Amino acid sequence: MTTQTSVHDPRVIVALDYPTAEAALAMASRLNPAQCRVKVGKELFTAAGPALVERLVGMGYGVFLDLKYHDIPNTVASACRVAAGLGVWMMNVHASGGSVMMRAAREAIENLPQRPLLIAVTVLTSMGADDLREIGCADAPAVMVERLAALAENSGMDGVVCSAQEATALRRSRGKSFRLVTPGIRLPDAAADDQKRVLTPQAAVAAGADYLVIGRPITKAQDPLKVLAQITASLA
Numbered sequence: 001m002t003t004q005t006s007v008h009d010p011r012v013i014v015a016l017d018y019p020t021a022e023a024a025l026a027m028a029s030r031l032n033p034a035q036c037r038v039k040v041g042k043e044l045f046t047a048a049g050p051a052l053v054e055r056l057v058g059m060g061y062g063v064f065l066d067l068k069y070h071d072i073p074n075t076v077a078s079a080c081r082v083a084a085g086l087g088v089w090m091m092n093v094h095a096s097g098g099s100v101m102m103r104a105a106r107e108a109i110e111n112l113p114q115r116p117l118l119i120a121v122t123v124l125t126s127m128g129a130d131d132l133r134e135i136g137c138a139d140a141p142a143v144m145v146e147r148l149a150a151l152a153e154n155s156g157m158d159g160v161v162c163s164a165q166e167a168t169a170l171r172r173s174r175g176k177s178f179r180l181v182t183p184g185i186r187l188p189d190a191a192a193d194d195q196k197r198v199l200t201p202q203a204a205v206a207a208g209a210d211y212l213v214i215g216r217p218i219t220k221a222q223d224p225l226k227v228l229a230q231i232t233a234s235l236a
Helices: 019-030 042-058 073-086 101-110 127-133 141-154 164-172 201-207 223-234
Strands: 012-015 039-041 063-069 090-094 117-121 159-161 179-182 211-213
Touching: 012 223, 019 042, 019 223, 039 042, 039 211, 042 063, 063 073, 063 201, 073 090, 073 101, 090 101, 101 141, 117 179, 127 141, 141 159, 141 164, 164 179, 164 201, 201 211, 201 223
Parallel strands: 012 039, 012 211, 039 063, 063 090, 090 117, 117 159, 159 179, 179 211
Antiparallel strands: none
16 A cells, blocks of 8 residues: 655645635646645535546646544544545544544555545644633644644654644654645745744745645736746745
């Protein structure tokens, strides 16, 4: 059994945060699967369903199915098994679902000839210390991220979603093979929008990030492929 890889391993994952399949496919047609992967999240998946994922896979894209499964172990395991059948490159669960849930998810896809990468969400990049306190967590975001990342690795996850600001500490504690996927990436002088813990692409990679989830800085650009090429060149 191997995880899904390719000759090219683009670091940029473009977030297709659109309400319709037509809009998402229009953006995908302006990009290049040799230079990026794409993310399908809750809004787009709810609107367009598995068929859209399969179309993107058919276009040659590695698809990160970002549905953040968090439920009882059997339900999450079944969902991961079905998602893997769509040919996705990577998918995720919430680490806060616990070790039993994460292990069940991993076991559900373990024997596939080419299984997707399975990663866990630590603390959402939109959340700061005040937000954690509001839900009863007194720990600082960085402390909570470290605890959940350790739990994820011990539960068989391939890596975690985390803020790029936590990447250095996680790379040090979790080692080289543990994948770090970082949203909240913004270009220099760009607005942070609804993210609270952000870094530039170059700073994120320097901190230890493997993959960068970038949405609006690319998808709202007049020439998305040009911006993607500039980001990729800056990371070389």
